[in-house]
Amino acid sequence: MPLNWVLVLTTFLFCVGVYGVLARRNAVIVLMSIEIMLNAVNLNFIAFNGVVGGERLIGQVFALFVIAIAAAELGIGLAIVLLIYRNSFTVSLDEVNLLRW
Amino acid sequence: MDVNLTALLPEIILAVVACGVMTIDLFLPKERRGAAFMFSVVGVLATLVAVLNLYGQNITTLGGMFVVDRFAVIFKIVFCVAALLVFAVSHAYLKEDGEIPHGEYFTMMMFALLGMLTIASSRDLIAIFVSIEMISIPSFVLAGIRKHDIRSNEAALKFFLFGVLSTALMLFGMSLFYGIAGATNLADISENLAGRTDIEEVSLLAILFLIVGFGFKVSAFPFQWWVPDTYEGAPIPVAAFLSVASKTAGFVGLFQVMFLALGSLAGTWRPMFGIIGVVTMTFGNLVALQQKQIVRLLAYSSIAQAGYMLVPLGVASATNTELNTTIVFAVVAYLLVYAFMETGAFASATAFSRRGGGYMVDDYAGMFARSPVLALAMSAFLLSLAGIFPFAGWWAKLVVFQALIEGGGLWLAIAMGINTVVALFFYSAVVKRMFFDRSEVTTAVTLPPVLAGAIGIAALVVVVGGVLPDLFGRLAQNSHFF
Numbered sequence: 001m002p003l004n005w006v007l008v009l010t011t012f013l014f015c016v017g018v019y020g021v022l023a024r025r026n027a028v029i030v031l032m033s034i035e036i037m038l039n040a041v042n043l044n045f046i047a048f049n050g051v052v053g054g055e056r057l058i059g060q061v062f063a064l065f066v067i068a069i070a071a072a073e074l075g076i077g078l079a080i081v082l083l084i085y086r087n088s089f090t091v092s093l094d095e096v097n098l099l100r101w
Numbered sequence: 102m103d104v105n106l107t108a109l110l111p112e113i114i115l116a117v118v119a120c121g122v123m124t125i126d127l128f129l130p131k132e133r134r135g136a137a138f139m140f141s142v143v144g145v146l147a148t149l150v151a152v153l154n155l156y157g158q159n160i161t162t163l164g165g166m167f168v169v170d171r172f173a174v175i176f177k178i179v180f181c182v183a184a185l186l187v188f189a190v191s192h193a194y195l196k197e198d199g200e201i202p203h204g205e206y207f208t209m210m211m212f213a214l215l216g217m218l219t220i221a222s223s224r225d226l227i228a229i230f231v232s233i234e235m236i237s238i239p240s241f242v243l244a245g246i247r248k249h250d251i252r253s254n255e256a257a258l259k260f261f262l263f264g265v266l267s268t269a270l271m272l273f274g275m276s277l278f279y280g281i282a283g284a285t286n287l288a289d290i291s292e293n294l295a296g297r298t299d300i301e302e303v304s305l306l307a308i309l310f311l312i313v314g315f316g317f318k319v320s321a322f323p324f325q326w327w328v329p330d331t332y333e334g335a336p337i338p339v340a341a342f343l344s345v346a347s348k349t350a351g352f353v354g355l356f357q358v359m360f361l362a363l364g365s366l367a368g369t370w371r372p373m374f375g376i377i378g379v380v381t382m383t384f385g386n387l388v389a390l391q392q393k394q395i396v397r398l399l400a401y402s403s404i405a406q407a408g409y410m411l412v413p414l415g416v417a418s419a420t421n422t423e424l425n426t427t428i429v430f431a432v433v434a435y436l437l438v439y440a441f442m443e444t445g446a447f448a449s450a451t452a453f454s455r456r457g458g459g460y461m462v463d464d465y466a467g468m469f470a471r472s473p474v475l476a477l478a479m480s481a482f483l484l485s486l487a488g489i490f491p492f493a494g495w496w497a498k499l500v501v502f503q504a505l506i507e508g509g510g511l512w513l514a515i516a517m518g519i520n521t522v523v524a525l526f527f528y529s530a531v532v533k534r535m536f537f538d539r540s541e542v543t544t545a546v547t548l549p550p551v552l553a554g555a556i557g558i559a560a561l562v563v564v565v566g567g568v569l570p571d572l573f574g575r576l577a578q579n580s581h582f583f
Contacts, residue, residue: 015509020542021266030262037269044276052283059279066272069234073268076241077261083245084254091577096255 006047013040025100027081027091031074105162108169110534111151111177112535113217118144119211126204135205138192141186141207144213149181152218165286166261171579175433176221176353182348183440184214190448191338191553196549201246201336201344203567208237209246217350224361226275226285229354233271233318236350237264240343244335256334260278262324263317263327270315277307277361287362295365304363308370311358312377313318318351322381325404332400340396341447344403344439350526352410352436360425379516382408386523394461395450397525402531403443405524410435412517413501416508424508431504438485438497445559446482449475451473452552462531467540475546476535477561485563488521488529493573500574 013036020033041062049059085091106113122140129136133518152174160169188210195201216235223229241264247255281283282293282299294300316324334342359370385405392398413428452475453468454460469476485492498521505514546555 013102015503017269021262027258034265034269038557041269041272041276044273045279048276048280052280054283056225058285061274062230062276062285065227066229069231069238072238073234073265076238077265080241080257080261081256081349082243083248084251084258087249087254091256093529096258 002053003047006043010043010047012041013037013043025093027084027093028078030093031077031081034077035070038066044067064084102410103164103264105160105161105223107491108155108158108160108162108167108222111155112215114151115144115148115211115215115218118147118364119208119215122204122255123212125218126202126208129204131453135196135537137207138188138195141211142188144211145181145530146185148214148218149185152177152181158518159222162209165288167219167222168229169222170222173221173431175216175437175576175579179437179440180214180217180221180319181347183349183444184210184342186444186448186555186559187342188245189345190341190444190451193549193552194336194338194451196285197291198247198336200249206246213342213347215308217346219507220354223354223357224287226287226290226358226362228280229357230268230272230275232266233354234480236347236486237268239260239567240264240339242318242343243339244331246339247336252334253336254334256331259327260331260335262532263324267314267324270310274307274310274314277303277310277485281307287558288356289359290362293551293562294363301369301394304366305369306365308363308373312370312373313360315351315355316377317406319355320381320404320410321377321407322404324379325384325407327403328373329397329400330401330533333394333396336449338450339409340400341444341451344444344447346362348403348407350562355414356432360417360429363466364425365419367417371415371417373409374417375510375513377398378408378412378415379409379513380410381405381571382406382517382520383523384408386520386527389527390523391525393454393463395465395531396460399443399446400464402524402527402528405441405520406439406486408520409498409501409517410439412510412513413504415513416505418508427504427507430577431500434573437577438563440469441559441562442485442492442494444480445478445556445563446486448483448552448556449479450557452548453479453546453554462534464532464540465531466538467542468535468546470539471543472546472548475548475556478556480532480535481560481563483528483531485567489525489563493563493570495567496570500577515538 017033017037021030024030034080045063053059081091122137126137155169156174179183216232220232223232233405241257244260245252245253269528282290284290305442320328382405385401389398391399413431418424418429485494488494488498502514
């Protein structure tokens, strides 16, 4: 499979993620969108590894690190969203706006 | 693969102590929970000793991922000292607050510190990414540690969303660079990129992603929106920790990637940093002018300070190593001074927000009559941030100016000069309130000894560093990594 096809796919996935983060107001969906972005990054690393990596699997190892850390990060994220839900009964980002300049 | 345990000793000690404090805290009776503070201080002191032991050495280990050199060691010292100061401030704050769990608080701080120690030594994209996340993830928890306070929740949520988004963008940039250069080690990337002419567009895109990612970490415009909200909602010591330690760590990562890996592309990223730096400081200073609340004022001032530290990158050169050394020297010097004046300012704000004080700038009226020593210390930090002699800030600004002029960035120097004048307005407005305005309240603000000690040390360093700038100068001089 040519590298370009994969890159088009990952860029598309990444843009879907960015759109989700910017446009959706539900905190849980925003978390999912971030996960999509990170998966686009993982695909990128693996695709590049096939082209430039050769014997060394640096790209794949990087993807493993990203997966592990994304899990930790999303765990914290869900905990924060849960806290907000407990305290103010909402997961909508628009309603979380006490702090303003 | 070789593993040099001597080089890793500080990190190992800190990781063990952090896990230890977390475990011990479970078994302590409720009224003894304060012990976590003592354990953490001892642990960080032990780490600091292990770091000092490495001074002057050059060790490369873990297959080139982890390097101990002067640059790394100096920043590790700064991180440890800043963490100790923040611990002291936190001690007073937590006692007053009563709701925040001590064990978890200090454990999280130590895990974040661990990430800072490793980022100073990282010479590989993977290591830099993991270190940044090791700093960020505990910071999210710290920002939201007042679980029942909805403002703290909101601070954590905003910080988290911006932080994770920036990480994803940065990772995309890193993946592109991996694709171009076929390596993640910074030195290998630099080697593989040198002389390539077919990568102009893709490297521009990748650099943009990296700048967005690091821009969030160092709170550069237009990625600074989370800063004031997070600083205001989080406990004040956490805000101090984020504005000093976590921002410094962002700068360290930025330096390593930009100079060690992408030095040959300086022509591409130089103008971006010049523009971002100027806009960041202008925005920070102009918005700070209108702030009524001291933590928000400090937050916007810290955004402006990030701008001062970004502009020197705007005159970096792809070939002139000597100029790059001057630039790194200037920013390292600024970061060293900044660590003390910013921690000091936040510590004084914490002290004043306690019993008898307040959060608003108006509450500072007549503070000199009430607590002269605290008012003097706070003025020293604020004037140092403004860059007034004889406080260390003037010298930090001077070296940045010198680097800008040497690099031919005259318009950057002029922009910075104008900003310094604008900044003087709001810093001196607070000082004026403390010294010349009167208030009905005349009781002194009480200071616990640990907090007073932290403020005293920071004030001493700021004053001595301003009179004898050689002190910082020699430290920063040794930190070149080229």
